[in-house]
Amino acid sequence: MKKLYSFLMGILGIILALWLLSLHLESKSNSNASNKLVIFNWGDYIDPELLKDFTKETGIQVQYETFDSNESMYTKIKQGGTTYDIAIPSEYMISKMMSEKLLVPLDSSKIKGLENIGSDFLDQPFDPKNRYSVPYFWGTLGIIYNSELVKEAPEHWEDLWRSDYKNEIMLIDGAREVMGLGLNSLGYSLNSKNEQELQETVDKLYSLTPNIKAIVADEMKGYMIQNNAAIGVSFSGEARQMLDKNDKLRYVVPPEASNLWFDNIVIPKTVKNKEAAYQFINFMLRPENAYKNALYVGYSTPNLPAKAMLPKEIQEDEAFYPKEETMKRLEVYQSLGSKWLGIYNDLYLQFKMYRK
Structure with a gap:
């Protein structure tokens, strides 16, 4: 009987040890997740130095993944099994993703700098009142x-x-x-x-x-x-x-x-680090960062203070503005x-x- 008792206590001890180990691993995983931001974007569509600056400023590591079409981005997010915190789709795809509940409604109280965006780029038919997206490039x-x-x-x-x-x-x-x-x-x-x-x-x-x-x-x-x-x-x-x-x-x-066309920042339903996502949105809304990004990427910025920093020949080029x-x-x-x-x-x- 004592042998049986000892055997059962041994099994119980193993189960308890495994449970404690799982808690530790889960805690570690959550800790790592809270210190990482996963961005899903078009290729070569952000100044790499800005990602380094973001990490240096916030301590949040960035995992940057790319897609080559709105459709491939949509499919990957719809299928799930991913952990994208930020995505940057185009206007018609934003509308589609909204209708299919693939996006998280934005908390406007956590967004700082939206006043830098020109009124022509806000409240578009594909996202009235910008409830789901923030302008990135156009x-x-x-x-x-x-x-x-x-x-x-x-x-x-x-x-x-x-x-x-x-x-x-x-x-x-x-x-x-x-x-x-x-x-x-x-x-x-x-x-x-x-x-x-x-x-x-x-x-x-x-x-x-x-x-x-x-x-x-x-x-x-x-x-x-x-x-x-x-x-x-x-x-x-x-x-x-x-x-x-x-x-x-x-x-x-x-x-x-x-x-x-408009490409906007969204928070997809796959988000794991929502706070980091808001930090990134606010970081990109700052004029000095939007300016640096516009110089690198070459697309037109909806951020008016950032546009004002660009060389005059770019601001006045009617092909791009x-x-x-x-x-x-x-x-x-x-x-x-x-x-x-x-x-x-x-x-x-x-x-x-x-x-x-």
């Missing part, structure tokens, strides 16, 4: 061209169809962007849900294929900088980086219509819903296959 979709490689500079979307641009154009690889420029060239909204307009658009895009050199992503920068392509269609921030490295390049936003009359003609991507997004993607895929 910009346009336009045409980059090499002034020495084209006889006549493109100014409108329709110009891309000129016969003298044969095998000279590089397109950004995106369904909304390519379908959008096609729609705009015909005078249609880039958020069209009209099947006839969409079919007319893809038919017109088929006729553009002789002029297309390649459909690419980040590779476009290298081609344009090295004078290996005459024309590109891409985002303003990408264009800024190209222009900085090649003084022959120019960027133009077609005045008839184009895309106006368009006049009000141009801004009025720009459209923000709307969430199309799964049906129409599928149609856009299918038509775009047909276009890509056609040119092969």
Whole structure:
């Protein structure tokens, strides 16, 4: 009986030891989590020095992970199993994530510096009263061209169809962007849900294929900088980086219509360190940090004091800070819903296959 008693007490001791060990590990894990911030962002979309500055100032270590599309970011957060504290999606995806309860409502009492953001970038239809997001960068979709490689500079979307641009154009690889420029060239909204307009658009895009050199992503920068392509269609921030490295390049936003986009900071439902997330938001809202970030990334900042710190030639460059009359003609991507997004993607895929 004593042996049985001793055996049971031994088992109990082991269980107690394992329980104490688990508590210790959980405590350690929580301690580590409270000292770490996990950011999910586009590649090369923040000055790395700012992440170091944030850690130096707060003691919070930053784990920085990247995505290459709004859709891949959305899928990863929706599936769960991740611990992202901060994400930086675009406007139409913010709307979609809000509707699917994938974002945490912001506590405005914990946010400091929102007054630095221009009123034009707040209270947008995709996030009324900014209940879920804080502006990070904004910009346009336009045409980059090499002034020495084209006889006549493109100014409108329709110009891309000129016969003298044969095998000279590089397109950004995106369904909304390519379908959008096609729609705009015909005078249609880039958020069209009209099947006839969409079919007319893809038919017109088929006729553009002789002029297309390649459909690419980040590779476009290298081609344009090295004078290996005459024309590109891409985002303003990408264009800024190209222009900085090649003084022959120019960027133009077609005045008839184009895309106006916003990338905002959000706290996804996967958050583990909410306090650190608010600290990061406030850190990025400070003008000196937003200024440093704008210089590094090259995109347009919605932070007005930060913009005022930029060199005059950047502040007054209408390609990157368009006049009000141009801004009025720009459209923000709307969430199309799964049906129409599928149609856009299918038509775009047909276009890509056609040119092969």
